[in-house]
Amino acid sequence: MTVVPTTGAGTSHSPTPGPSIPEPAPRGGSLARVSGRLLRNTPGRFTLALVAMLAFISVFGLAAIADTSNRSTSIEEASGQQGRMAIAAFDMYRSLSDADASVTATFLPGLSEAKNKGFNDDYADGIRSASTAVTTLSAQASTKKQADLVAELSAALPIYTGLVETARSYQRQGLPLGLAYLRDASALAQEDMLPKLKKLQTASTSELGGAKDDATGFPWIATVLGLAALGVMGYSQWKVAKRTNRVFNIGMTAATVLVLAICGWSTVSWLNASGHMNTGYDSGTQPLSLLSQAHIDVQRARSDEALTLIAQGGSFDYEKEYQTIMKRLLESGGTMDRVDKSYDDATLSKYVGQAREALDEWDEAHKKLRSDDKSGDFTAAVDSATGDEAGQAGAAFDKLDTALTKANERAAQHFTEQTAEAGSALTLTVPGFAVLTVIAMIAAAAGIQRRISEYR
Amino acid sequence: MSNQSSKLRITAVAALTALSLAVGGCAVDGGYDVADPTVANQPQGVMDPAKLPDASKTDDSCKPLQSYDPSGSKDASEIKKILQYGKLRVGVDQTTNLMGYRDPATGDMAGFDVEIAKQIAKALFGDEDKIEFITMNSAGREPALQDDKVDLVVRTMTINCERWEKIGFSAEYFTAHQRVLVPKSASDDVADLKGKKVCAAEGSTSLRRISEELDAKPVSAREWTDCMILLQQGDVAAMSTDDTILAGMASQDPNTKVIGDPLSDEPYGIGAKKENVALLKFVNKTLEDLDDDGVWGDIYDKYLKKSLGKGKQPKPSYGRDEG
Numbered sequence: 034m035t036v037v038p039t040t041g042a043g044t045s046h047s048p049t050p051g052p053s054i055p056e057p058a059p060r061g062g063s064l065a066r067v068s069g070r071l072l073r074n075t076p077g078r079f080t081l082a083l084v085a086m087l088a089f090i091s092v093f094g095l096a097a098i099a100d101t102s103n104r105s106t107s108i109e110e111a112s113g114q115q116g117r118m119a120i121a122a123f124d125m126y127r128s129l130s131d132a133d134a135s136v137t138a139t140f141l142p143g144l145s146e147a148k149n150k151g152f153n154d155d156y157a158d159g160i161r162s163a164s165t166a167v168t169t170l171s172a173q174a175s176t177k178k179q180a181d182l183v184a185e186l187s188a189a190l191p192i193y194t195g196l197v198e199t200a201r202s203y204q205r206q207g208l209p210l211g212l213a214y215l216r217d218a219s220a221l222a223q224e225d226m227l228p229k230l231k232k233l234q235t236a237s238t239s240e241l242g243g244a245k246d247d248a249t250g251f252p253w254i255a256t257v258l259g260l261a262a263l264g265v266m267g268y269s270q271w272k273v274a275k276r277t278n279r280v281f282n283i284g285m286t287a288a289t290v291l292v293l294a295i296c297g298w299s300t301v302s303w304l305n306a307s308g309h310m311n312t313g314y315d316s317g318t319q320p321l322s323l324l325s326q327a328h329i330d331v332q333r334a335r336s337d338e339a340l341t342l343i344a345q346g347g348s349f350d351y352e353k354e355y356q357t358i359m360k361r362l363l364e365s366g367g368t369m370d371r372v373d374k375s376y377d378d379a380t381l382s383k384y385v386g387q388a389r390e391a392l393d394e395w396d397e398a399h400k401k402l403r404s405d406d407k408s409g410d411f412t413a414a415v416d417s418a419t420g421d422e423a424g425q426a427g428a429a430f431d432k433l434d435t436a437l438t439k440a441n442e443r444a445a446q447h448f449t450e451q452t453a454e455a456g457s458a459l460t461l462t463v464p465g466f467a468v469l470t471v472i473a474m475i476a477a478a479a480g481i482q483r484r485i486s487e488y489r
Numbered sequence: 490m491s492n493q494s495s496k497l498r499i500t501a502v503a504a505l506t507a508l509s510l511a512v513g514g515c516a517v518d519g520g521y522d523v524a525d526p527t528v529a530n531q532p533q534g535v536m537d538p539a540k541l542p543d544a545s546k547t548d549d550s551c552k553p554l555q556s557y558d559p560s561g562s563k564d565a566s567e568i569k570k571i572l573q574y575g576k577l578r579v580g581v582d583q584t585t586n587l588m589g590y591r592d593p594a595t596g597d598m599a600g601f602d603v604e605i606a607k608q609i610a611k612a613l614f615g616d617e618d619k620i621e622f623i624t625m626n627s628a629g630r631e632p633a634l635q636d637d638k639v640d641l642v643v644r645t646m647t648i649n650c651e652r653w654e655k656i657g658f659s660a661e662y663f664t665a666h667q668r669v670l671v672p673k674s675a676s677d678d679v680a681d682l683k684g685k686k687v688c689a690a691e692g693s694t695s696l697r698r699i700s701e702e703l704d705a706k707p708v709s710a711r712e713w714t715d716c717m718i719l720l721q722q723g724d725v726a727a728m729s730t731d732d733t734i735l736a737g738m739a740s741q742d743p744n745t746k747v748i749g750d751p752l753s754d755e756p757y758g759i760g761a762k763k764e765n766v767a768l769l770k771f772v773n774k775t776l777e778d779l780d781d782d783g784v785w786g787d788i789y790d791k792y793l794k795k796s797l798g799k800g801k802q803p804k805p806s807y808g809r810d811e812g
Contacts, residue, residue, distance in 0.1 A: 210586070211593060212714070221533060
């Protein structure tokens with residue numbers, strides 16, 4: 034292939050090296066005149082090639098930096114804001130259901146003082162962590178919709194505790210109206226607050242999914258710009274080689290290698306980070322959301338069990354709700370099955386297995402409890418509901434609660450670890466890319482400068 | 490030609506600027522006003538205005554209040570079965586204070602209905618504690634009898650012809666009246682409730698009378714106790730239903746009172762399986778004895794007198810065809 038001169042006469046188009054008549058270095062004059070003059074001779078063209086290379090290298094470098102820093106932001110968002118939001122929503126959801134189930138249990142007649150204190154403490158703990166979660170939620174809310182939901186939750190919490198306290202004072206006086214207030218409080222938690230938390234949780238989980246997608250997406254812009262930079266450098270090198278009859282230019286070769294290095298580092302860190310993000314999401318978020326669902330369901334079933342004993346008679350069928358929940362948890366393809374399948378992890382599976390076992394035990398004990406109550410043995414039924422001996426519903430529930438909490442912690446731990454590792458995969462990429470880009474630019478400039486100087 | 494290279498530079502500069510902006514990231518806008526939350530400090534499921542149930546015409550064609558002639562005989566097979574089992578199984582309520590409720594402190598069943606049931610156990614076994622209470626809601630009453638889960642139901646059950654189709658009734662053992670519960674500070678005249686909000690349980694016939702006879706605005710809640718909460722919070726001016734339920738509420742809140750003339754009569758009967766005529770005859774005999782011994786009056790005074798004033802056992806009506 035012959036080189037076709039791009040400009041008019043006066044430009045030598047043979048690849049003759051050596052001292053042709055150099056033009057005096059342009060001093061002053063307009064930019065247009067300068068570049069026009071530049072193109073008319075070889076050193077001028079080299080200068081132009083250098084400018085193009087520098088532009089492409091720097092644009093690519095910046096794109097790579099932008100990409101990796103956006104990725105870090107997304108990961109930070111996942112592990113940070115939205116992650117904290119999702120976890121706080123889970124926490125509040127759990128604490129509130131715990132508090133609700135515990136305070137309902139205190140209304141079971143004939144509780145020993147120790148048990149009563151235990152349930153009261155659980156209630157207080159639940160309310161305390163729910164309040165803490167509200168604070169976290171309001172600090173992390175990133176949209177108006179989220180902030181509004183948090184405000185509603187924050188306003189509902191004191192109403193809930195107020196209703197519970199009214200219920201307790203009636204209960205203390207031996208007045209059944211206490212139960213009405215308890216049911217009312219429970220309905221506020223179950224039908225107003227928990228659905229709102231569910232919304233918040235869904236919103237932050239989907240934002241989390243969005244952040245994950247942002248963090249794991251293929252770096253298109255950087256790739257295209259990298260290829261373009263390599264193309265420009267290759268073309269320039271080939272041109273220079275043609276003109277100067279020197280195949281090898283250390284500076285430009287070094288620049289090319291450096292650009293390739295940025296490409297390589299960028300790809301490896303991307304693969305690494307997105308791998309961890311995906312793992313964290315699959316092994317953390319999904320089981321977390323399913324486990325929370327299970328946890329909330331069992332707390333509600335526990336409230337139902339207690340309310341069937343003390344408040345059955347109204348229009349609401351608590352026992353029916355208990356049955357529905359148990360079915361949802363235990364049926365094939367139900368919540369427990371889905372948790373188990375959501376991520377392949379021996380430890381998680383172990384806890385899920387324990388939870389399933391405890392659920393079966395509880396359901397068995399519950400059947401006995403119901404038949405006791407139906408045949409008029411109320412005392413035995415209440416004993417089972419709050420009991421801590423094998424075969425009693427209370428004991429099975431405690432076992433279940435422990436297993437679910439452990440499974441929950443395991444999933445949360447996975448998520449946190451993986452997002453942290455995803456973040457560390459990108460460590461030093463920003464300064465690294467910057468340094469490499471600058472060095473590549475210097476090398477390219479130095480390489481070309483040598484050739485240009487040969488014309489002087 | 491010169492334009493080309495300057496364009497190149499301009500493009501490069503533009504690209505650099507754009508990228509550096511991208512690197513800088515977008516600032517999150519945190520400035521929004523949080524709307525004042527509207528959280529109703531009110532039981533879930535309150536409907537204001539309430540949905541009124543369809544008007545039902547009372548069917549008296551079966552002479553609902555007429556029960557079987559009383560008899561103290563324990564020879565019938567169904568009574569022998571109960572005696573053999575050793576306990577009388579009675580369906581009761583555990584949510585209506587004073588009528589059928591669980592004492593929150595002891596967990597024991599108590600109330601007017603519960604004591605009447607105990608008297609029947611006493612008549613059968615000579616021991617009022619030979620009894621099993623099975624708690625149920627109103628919808629569960631008829632099925633429990635039909636499926637033989639309980640021997641009797643003593644649970645504020647109004648005698649009517651529709652129910653006679655499925656189950657049998659004793660003679661009327663109590664007459665309840667729909668009346669009105671208001672705060673103590675309110676006027677004693679129900680006419681003053683005109684245009685004000687009055688609560689009743691959803692789906693109950695009381696709702697219709699609130700609208701038709703009190704000319705008030707009916708508000709419905711899921712349970713009677715929810716109406717009481719609304720009344721205590723001042724969300725409604727009154728609640729209206731059977732005085733038995735109102736008495737139970739009034740006794741828990743000294744700041745309320747039961748007012749007005751009866752808006753309706755609700756004859757309560759003890760239910761049994763339709764075929765168990767002999768058991769109903771025995772119950773009727775027991776009810777007669779309770780009247781004669783003054784036990785009915787004692788039970789009434791213990792639970793209801795304070796809120797409802799003096800009460801009298803209704804006059805029984807017998808002679809129903811036993812075929």
